[in-house]
Amino acid sequence: MTDDADGTWVDESDWELGAEQVADAVEEASAPPPVVAVVGRPNVGKSTLVNRILGRREAVVQDVPGVTRDRVSYDASWSGRRFVVQDTGGWEPDAKGLQQLVAEQASVAMRTADAVIFVVDNVTGATTADEAAAKILQRSGKPVFLAANKVDNERGEADAASLWSLGLGQPHPISAMHGRGVADLLDNVLEALPAVSEVAGGSGGPRRVALVGKPNVGKSSLLNRLSGDERSVVHDVAGTTVDPVDSLIEMEGRLWRFVDTAGLRRKVGQASGHEFYASVRTHSAIDSAEVAIVLIDASQPLTEQDQRVLGMVIEAGRALVVAFNKWDLVDEDRRYLLDREIDLQLAQVQWAPRVNISAKTGRAVQKLVPALETALQSWDSRISTGRLNTFFKEIVAATPPPVRGGKQPRILFATQATTRPPTFVLFTSGFLEAGYRRFLERRLRETFGFEGSPIRINVRVREKRGHRSR
Template identity: 70%
Template sequence: MNIEDLAAETHDDLAGRGSSASGPAAGGQPVLAVVGRPNVGKSTLVNRILGRRAAVVEDTPGVTRDRVAYDAVWNGRRFTVVDTGGWEPDARGLAARVAEQARAALDTADGVLFVIDTTVGATDADEAVARVLHRSGRPVILAANKVDDARTEADAAALWSLGLGEPYPVSALHGRGSGDLLDAVLAVLPEAPRERFVEEDGPRRVALIGRPNVGKSSLLNKIVGSERSLVHDVAGTTRDPVDELVTVGGETWMFIDTAGLRRRVKEASGAEYYSSLRTASALEAAEVAIVLLAADEPITEQDQRIISMVTEAGRALVLAFNKWDLLDTERRLDLEQEIVRDLGRVAWAPRVNISARTGRATDKLAPALHTSLESWGTRIPTGRLNAWLTEIVAATPPPSRGGKIPRVLFATQAGVRPPRFVVFTTGFLESAYRRFLERKLREDFGFAGTPIEISIRVRERADRRA
């Protein structure tokens, strides 16, 4: 699909929408779409607006592919910034899908920030995008980017020829002119609500995590019912975390689609490195993670590493085996053996066998998420915990260490989300015994879907303290 086709479709869509573009987005927060052809500095400018490095930036065209929304504040006013992939005329394949995502962002925006590389000037592609924006009926702010000093300001004046109004010289890299640009943005957006610092309860936050091409974006799209995340058979299409409010099991959840993790963060480079960092940040912001695995392929070392990443972060966990519709009887038997052999350490995690393509068993995700989150927040009363511990230790005392058997004095639950326990003893407990205590905790109290932390605190004897 080329830019002219997008222009015609945009015009037709907007003609049928009436006045829907005149007010702020749902929730009262206006939306600003940042558009332009590839590698003009859109994501760098988004980071400048946000005041932090949130969007992936690399000196390579086409790094941003999905449309990705961020909350921004300027002069005490809140609005949503949507970073988009580059528009290219006569795009084909993946590039055409990226252009469609940019067009979808335009359809839902209250205003548009059109970014042009001033050092290059207005190209044919820029002029084609300008025609789309003319037909859209949206207010447009023209950002003449890469004006790093006064000498290049004159080049920005040439962009008046696009017929989109005054070009605002700005340097996304250095911040030059960004204040004036943001003042102009707020002037065209609907009245934005004042920023509030009151924390409100919201939907439970779910991170979709897995290695590339296991179907994370396909699953999100299936649940949402539209192509919210860009899907392509090229592994690694998603690079920024994509947030979406979705309805699963009759209630609203905040799903975060993340970039596929190929390797450890320290081993990644370029866009992959920053995508890995954002995936780690998305996991930190989530309460529970759905780790998606490809059921038609052997469980890999990277799958196991991603699961470890979730448990080490202390997040609740659900394992989802995708592409279940592709499995024959032999593969199912092999998979069961792989799960016992490779995933025995997380045997406590709920497992759902799904198909993102057909929607098979996706309705079972909500009960699994609830199970994990309930366990994640479970607290055992101290009296009950110590009665249980006394019984367990009496039946199976800890092994001796240095010829002496350490006495287990008492235990307390130090926290939840995840459950954390502290066991007070007169001596060190071997790791095998700590694993034994964890196993017995799970057998007697459940804790399905959550990691458990058990730490040992050795109390010094009175004569040693004297």
């Protein structure tokens, strides 16, 4: 083999760590780690427990109830096992419908997590909101761990026994603040977790579509248009007041499942609770879907909220179609401004199919189906290892990675670890800068398409044999 410095493409035999390490890295990239959701009423110590599990202050903790406005996921590990901790949000404790909101949170956790830690304030004891959530969790079929928080002494442990009444099995007395009992709780959780997340994989049946966007953008109107005049709702999958309701809709001779759509339209009494509720619903719909239609009001300037919803879809790794609604209200001047806004503000989703529609008049809604099919095809697509390595060999020869620390990193080997979304693992002889990774993503898209799907690039730096570790 030729010398390092000339940037020559080399093969797998050059690595220090060999094929077994490749297999491990590919498996790690392709196997979504199991998800543990932490749920409970406001101010019971959910975020404090999340920080304790992570061993660092990540989640926002204040003495004001309901600080966590959204649902956030963090990578964690315990006893050498990787998993994801989902910190579910809180809201004002006097919000109307608190009982329903807590139950809603439990319902979302059921759908999007492999196991649930249900946190109850041991000092207060079980409330009606706790009981409502416990009922949902009992029928989830998921492992549920009841954490009796704020137990600082033996007397508190005795009090925790009263929480058996929730019907979730043995209460685990803990103090998230001081760490008491948390290790034992985590040991129990890990025993029940699957090796690979069972909620991340797609199941068969109709493709699952999330219809999401900021309030009043026309989600209900579009759903009614799709299910009403020209197409028929086959049936509504039964749900209770807090369970999501999916709609099966026939479009272009094919069944599609619109996930969580009724929930997106449901109203809740108080604004602060409602904001949280809408956010949880949006997250839940995206997590439950394979492809998201993000609806944007074309007649108004793009907003931060539009950007946030698009960010949720990309972060969740779902296929994406952007639909500009209310096109009947767009004149020539607005069209010019919108084009500029798209160039400036939606650069991160240039790869997504765009459809200009009017839910009100029915304009171009039939174009949604080909856009959905294109995005899903990209999301499912796989490139052979041979073709991928030839591609990277040519790219690196034409545009080598930037020199770093006097050495030029090389891409030694590349493979696609998984689809949904397409995820690539690059084994390199040095660090690849973020700008160069973005360049590689652009070239991957130019060559292989991937229209409508996010793609992910994981880099594994490998020392070549005989090199001293830096």
